[in-house]
């Protein structure tokens with residue numbers, strides 16, 4: 147699959163150490179996705195319980211798995227996990243192989259909520275290797291997550307997973323398989339790093355782990371950072387030789403905000419639309435609540451009423467200002483990891499902490515409003531109080547999204563992580579000094595704590611989570627102060 151994405155990626159995957167080329171470090175969010183994949187894989191085995199396991203002791207020991215699988219089949223085993231086969235120098239391991247009365251059926255587990263072309267291609271390779279190893283397959287299926295499943299009580303794995311046959315699709319891909327394999331074997335045997343320009347394939351279907359190497363000549367701020375520019379236009383510019391913003395041809399068709407982003411960068415100009423800013427902040431009703439949520443999303447729903455991958459609230463930070471420019475009071479909530487549904491105390495505390503009057507400022511209203519509406523669905527008895535909170539929400543992102551306030555340092559972005567350092571300097575407002583410094587890491591850290599895969603110091607990590615969320619709302623106080631200043 148790597149070779150289908152990019153031959154250079156495939157070659158580097160095998161030879162990067164020899165060539166002294168480092169793989170990019172996986173983010174903690176990516177690691178959490180892998181950990182989640184493992185959990186889903188283990189759970190899916192329960193669909194076909196009591197099988198024998200051919201998993202190798204180490205990733206590099208699949209040869210033993212092939213022999214073990216062979217032995218299991220000869221011994222009459224009917225359910226084999228991680229069944230491995232080798233044909234013509236190509237190895238394939240199948241998550242679950244099951245023998246029923248009419249023959250063998252193969253199942254590959256994915257922690258995704260839909261079938262992709264990549265999965266079908268992957269299954270085609272497995273089918274090719276397994277059937278050529280002498281096992282006739284009656285069917286081959288992908289087992290994936292059913293995102294419509296709502297947990298109530300005990301986890302129902304038959305409802306959590308969808309099993310879908312891809313046999314017909316796979317059969318259509320089989321005739322092209324030997325050529326693909328021959329081509330990729332040649333890539334390896336040639337022992338020459340394939341020449342391949344960077345392109346959309348670097349992130350599709352997966353982010354390549356050699357971006358740090360291949361993209362090193364693309365500057366930190368480039369045409370790829372032009373906000374809301376479609377990917378094909380970014381590549382068109384790049385292929386025309388326009389890599390930095392000053393190289394974008396003057397007559398190239400771009401939107402108003404995109405042109406503004408470029409001219410602001412080239413002339414180092416700041417845009418401040420005082421009239422709109424004034425109108426925006428004048429309408430705020432005090433006390434003013436600066437609110438931010440953190441959420442997690444896991445494949446296997448942990449609590450009643452939740453679905454796979456649904457954003458679930460577990461933490462908030464609240465800075466409250468009684469009057470314009472006043473020192474804020476800080477309140478916060480972070481769920482305990484004790485097996486109870488974190489949303490219940492979250493909602494209770496939020497209703498109490500938000501009082502009954504004054505506007506509630508959030509940054510990107512769609513997110514917070516969406517989560518609040520979901521809690522109403524889950525806990526209708528809180529509907530009246532939660533709706534009152536929703537009705538008081540206002541979005542501090544608007545002045546930056548609308549470009550009423552824009553500086554070249556924002557680099558086209560209105561994310562709080564870009565806007566804050568552009569407008570407010572100082573160590574106490576820096577995400578860089580934090581151990582947990584972005585929402586993805588906060589989310590994956592908490593979900594690891596919940597599902598038992600977290601191996602850090604829980605007490606220290608709670609403090610890091612609190613510090614991160616607190617900075618988000620403190621940042622909002624600081625941004626509002628900046629708006630008032632101008």
Ligand code: SF4
Nearest residue numbers: 152155348354356360
């Ligand atoms: S970064 Fe792009 S060009 Fe380089 S190996 Fe990866 S996919 Fe290929």
